[in-house]
Amino acid sequence: MFSLPLRDNAHLRPLEVWHADEFAAHLDRAREHIRPWVGSRFITDDVDGARDTLRRYAERQAADGARLYGIWRDGTLVGGVLFVAFDAASGSCEAGCWLEPAAEGDGLVTEACRTLLDWAFTTRGLHRAEWRCRADNARSAAVAERLGMTLEGVQREAWPYEGTRYDKQNWAVLATEWRAR
Numbered sequence: 001m002f003s004l005p006l007r008d009n010a011h012l013r014p015l016e017v018w019h020a021d022e023f024a025a026h027l028d029r030a031r032e033h034i035r036p037w038v039g040s041r042f043i044t045d046d047v048d049g050a051r052d053t054l055r056r057y058a059e060r061q062a063a064d065g066a067r068l069y070g071i072w073r074d075g076t077l078v079g080g081v082l083f084v085a086f087d088a089a090s091g092s093c094e095a096g097c098w099l100e101p102a103a104e105g106d107g108l109v110t111e112a113c114r115t116l117l118d119w120a121f122t123t124r125g126l127h128r129a130e131w132r133c134r135a136d137n138a139r140s141a142a143v144a145e146r147l148g149m150t151l152e153g154v155q156r157e158a159w160p161y162e163g164t165r166y167d168k169q170n171w172a173v174l175a176t177e178w179r180a181r
């Protein structure tokens with residue numbers, strides 16, 4: 001199983017069905033922190049729910065679609081990055097991320113996303129990588145910016161959450177821009 005170093009003590013690895021217990025324990029630490037900002041399907045309450053998420057991504061990866069990777073720091077799963085969508089035929093993908101609170105502020109997600117985008121652009125020859133976040137999610141938008149993405153537009157009131165509709169930002173970087181960095 002591959003394990004890519006992000007820092008001395010942090011690694012990026014595939015997050016798979018056999019991690020269900022670990023993923024559920026991590027979600028117990030992350031759930032309320034990430035709930036407002038990620039898709040509601042990602043928020044599960046127990047090991048069965050965590051396993052369902054991992055199985056869903058495994059099935060999509062088997063079809064060369066979405067993919068999920070975990071970030072481990074000092075041996076503990078603290079978050080991850082993903083291809084929310086991956087479409088080789090159209091040359092486009094969408095990346096995403098999350099962390100438990102204790103792992104924020106260390107550059108782990110930006111570094112992990114660089115690995116994903118490098119693979120998408122260099123190995124897979126994709127043309128475009130997208131990033132979508134709630135417009136008031138400053139930390140997520142900062143990751144998109146650090147990745148060299150451009151804010152292409154705002155979908156007004158496109159993100160419903162607990163009775164309020166929030167604006168959604170669409171960011172993207174092109175392969176030509178990625179290579180020029």
Ligand SMILES: CC(C)(COP(=O)(O)OP(=O)(O)OC[C@H]1O[C@@H](n2cnc3c(N)ncnc32)[C@H](O)[C@@H]1OP(=O)(O)O)[C@@H](O)C(=O)NCCC(=O)NCCS
Pocket residue numbers: 033034037038096097098099100103104105106107108109110111132133134137139140142143
């Ligand atoms: C979005 C989220 C993953 C961003 O986490 P983050 O820690 O801010 O992002 P990074 O891992 O890229 O780290 C960047 C931070 O580490 C700091 N940092 C330290 N060393 C760094 C390095 N070598 N490289 C880059 N940043 C570094 C940066 O200064 C920045 O901190 P600051 O914002 O306080 O200045 C996190 O806030 C989160 O999980 N939020 C809830 C879920 C969510 O919003 N997911 C995205 C849905 S669209």
